Amino acid sequence: MRSTRQKQCDRCSDSPSVLYRVQMDESGQWFFVCDRCLPTLKDNNSAYRYGGTWKAKKR
Numbered sequence: 001m002r003s004t005r006q007k008q009c010d011r012c013s014d015s016p017s018v019l020y021r022v023q024m025d026e027s028g029q030w031f032f033v034c035d036r037c038l039p040t041l042k043d044n045n046s047a048y049r050y051g052g053t054w055k056a057k058k059r
């Protein structure tokens with residue numbers, strides 16, 4: 001059974017324990033990206049918006 005606590009990065013399909021919720025275009029759609037992909041999205045992107053951090057770890 002797949003863990004429902006895992007999310008994938010929308011850019012590289014990695015499944016890190018922390019993802020960042022961001023908007024990267026004018027559609028207003030939210031994406032989840034890892035910390036490696038995050039800088040590449042922020043670069044020269046006026047539509048970039050940060051919406052919070054998602055963590056897989058459960059307390």
Ligand SMILES: [Zn+2]
Pocket residue numbers: 009010011012013014033034035036037
């Ligand atoms: Zn990624």
